[in-house]
Amino acid sequence: MPLEYTLIRSKRRTVALVVQPDASLLVRAPLRLPERQIREWLESKQDWIAQKQAEARAAQHSAPPPKRFASGEKFAYLGQFYPLEIVERARPALALEDGHFRLARAAQAHGVQVFEKWYRAQAAKVLPERVQAHLPLFALFGYRPSKVRISGARTRWGSCSSSGTLSFTWRLMASPPEVIDYVVLHELAHLRIKNHSKQFWGLVKSLMPDYAKRRAWLKANGEKYAHLE
Ligand SMILES: [Zn+2]
Numbered sequence: 001m002p003l004e005y006t007l008i009r010s011k012r013r014t015v016a017l018v019v020q021p022d023a024s025l026l027v028r029a030p031l032r033l034p035e036r037q038i039r040e041w042l043e044s045k046q047d048w049i050a051q052k053q054a055e056a057r058a059a060q061h062s063a064p065p066p067k068r069f070a071s072g073e074k075f076a077y078l079g080q081f082y083p084l085e086i087v088e089r090a091r092p093a094l095a096l097e098d099g100h101f102r103l104a105r106a107a108q109a110h111g112v113q114v115f116e117k118w119y120r121a122q123a124a125k126v127l128p129e130r131v132q133a134h135l136p137l138f139a140l141f142g143y144r145p146s147k148v149r150i151s152g153a154r155t156r157w158g159s160c161s162s163s164g165t166l167s168f169t170w171r172l173m174a175s176p177p178e179v180i181d182y183v184v185l186h187e188l189a190h191l192r193i194k195n196h197s198k199q200f201w202g203l204v205k206s207l208m209p210d211y212a213k214r215r216a217w218l219k220a221n222g223e224k225y226a227h228l229e
Contacts, residue, residue: 003042003049007035015041017050021060031091066229069111076102077122077223079176096116112228116170117150119226123150123170130184137207143191157182157218162192171226175218183212 003015005025015038029038042049067073074081077096085100086108091113093107103115103178107114128148135144153159153169160166166187172180185208193200204211 003039003046004080005042007038009033017042017045017049019056021056023053023056023060064224067111067227069103070172071107076174077101077119078173079179079225081178089167101172114199117227119170119173120150122173123168126173126180127168127184131188132183134181134185134188134207138188138191141192143188145191147189154223157222162186162193164191166191171222174225175222179214179218179222182208182211182218185211 003025005027006213007028008026008028009031010028012028012030014030015033017029020026025042027038067075069084071084071086073084073112075084076082080098082099082101085102086105087102087106090106091104093104094117095102096118097151103111103114127150131145131148138144144164145160146164148167149165149167151159151167152171154171156165156167156169157166157172166184168183172183175183186204188210189200189203193203205226208214
């Protein structure tokens with residue numbers, strides 16, 4: 001079966017293949033490499049390609065549907081899922097009590113906003129605390145954040161500005177504490193090293209030897225746990 005792919009030639013020395021999120025293939029190749037050789041190379045990788053394409057298709061179909069804020073639906077906080085209960089009361093609009101998220105019926109139509117507000121309130125308490133907890137390691141060498149702020153970013157869990165402001169998205173509150181701590185440490189480490197060089201990762205690893213596991217969890221689950229709409 002001939003493989004379909006998009007070919008981009010450039011002044012490079014090797015062939016590279018990317019299975020894109022829509023399962024299509026993107027091949028980057030040197031300017032003069034004969035297409036027959038490219039095809040042969042691709043054919044030698046057919047098993048790997050088939051597997052990656054299957055994974056990409058599965059991921060596309062598994063994007064979770066928007067929440068309906070109905071009783072029994074589950075929402076995550078600090079890495080645990082709690083079922084939603086609709087309650088007949090005016091306030092608070094949302095609370096985590098006795099292993100349930102309790103949402104006031106009147107707030108049900110604004111579930112996304114109510115949950116976001118709740119996550120933000122937790123983030124404003126928890127994240128500055130976690131920054132403080134890790135700070136001594138950095139303050140010792142004169143590194144401290146000028147400010148900690150909570151953002152609504154969807155694709156960046158945290159960031160560190162040139163002026164030393166650390167930003168964390170409230171969506172992080174759905175992840176387990178050890179994953180939150182990894183993001184906090186990562187951004188604190190940027191106070192010292194701005195880029196993602198080998199030295200940067202070396203610093204992170206020296207302070208948190210199992211950071212790779214936490215980072216992998218975030219990549220695989222972070223969005224799914226924080227998913228509201
Ligand atoms: Zn970074």
